[in-house]
Amino acid sequence: MKIYTKQxxxxxxxxxxxxxxxxxxxxxxxxxxxxELNSHIGxxxxxxxxxxxxxxxxxxSSLFVLGAHVASDSKEALGNMELISLQDxxxxxxxxxxxxAKLEPMRFFILxxxxxxxxxxxxxRTVCRRAERSLIRWVQAxxxxxxxxxxxxxxxxxxxxxxxxxxxxxxxxxxxxxxxSGK
Numbered sequence: 001m002k003i004y005t006k007q008x009x010x011x012x013x014x015x016x017x018x019x020x021x022x023x024x025x026x027x028x029x030x031x032x033x034x035x036e037l038n039s040h041i042g043x044x045x046x047x048x049x050x051x052x053x054x055x056x057x058x059x060x061s062s063l064f065v066l067g068a069h070v071a072s073d074s075k076e077a078l079g080n081m082e083l084i085s086l087q088d089x090x091x092x093x094x095x096x097x098x099x100x101a102k103l104e105p106m107r108f109f110i111l112x113x114x115x116x117x118x119x120x121x122x123x124x125r126t127v128c129r130r131a132e133r134s135l136i137r138w139v140q141a142x143x144x145x146x147x148x149x150x151x152x153x154x155x156x157x158x159x160x161x162x163x164x165x166x167x168x169x170x171x172x173x174x175x176x177x178x179x180x181s182g183k
Contacts, residue, residue: 017074026138027070033131034067040124044164047117049171052164055095059157062088066150070138083146084153092156099163103170109179110166118168125161128154 011023021028038060045053045060065081072078112122132154139147169176 016068016072017077019073026134026141030131030134030138031067031070033127033134034063034070037124037127037131038063038067040120040127044117044120044124047120048164048168052167059092062153066153069147069150070135084150086149089149089153089156092153092160096156096160096163099160099167103163103166106166108176110169111177111179112165113177114169114174115172117172118165118174121161121165121168125158125165128158128161132158 012020013023013028014020015027041056041060041063045056048056062084066084068078068081069083113119132151135147135154136151138144139151166176168174
């Protein structure tokens with residue numbers, strides 16, 4: 001199967017279920033932002049320890065499932081892929097709590113940076129926030145009511161990614177950079 005047609009696509013594409021759609025549609029924005037988030041998580045995995053990498057890889061799988069659901073309304077195309085569940089959120093909250101237990105309480109806003117792995121984690125966190133906003137925009141525009149848990153999952157994922165940033169500061173012995181408001 002060739003990847004290109006030599007004709008261009010005129011700004012249109014097809015979803016997994018064959019439905020044609022403008023590339024400017026909120027649905028494609030959400031799919032693209034989820035894909036970008038997944039790619040950035042892949043980069044972050046290259047910069048963290050094996051245990052954290054495996055947890056992030058499980059999240060990547062969940063994001064692929066979420067992307068598949070956004071890309072198709074066809075039950076046949078989705079097969080037995082279950083959309084993100086409340087148990088997935090609880091598991092992530094457990095991961096957040098485990099990291100938080102290793103850290104000092106936060107006393108100030110933290111500037112992104114410190115080293116490359118921490119800065120990468122901060123980028124992943126902000127891309128996650130954008131993916132959340134894109135999913136919300138599509139859900140609101142399309143009135144898909146079954147994505148409430150998925151939206152909460154992305155919100156919680158950005159929290160987890162922030163805790164990963166703090167954990168990396170701690171585990172690498174790199175002080176957090178406080179934001180100085182100038183006040």
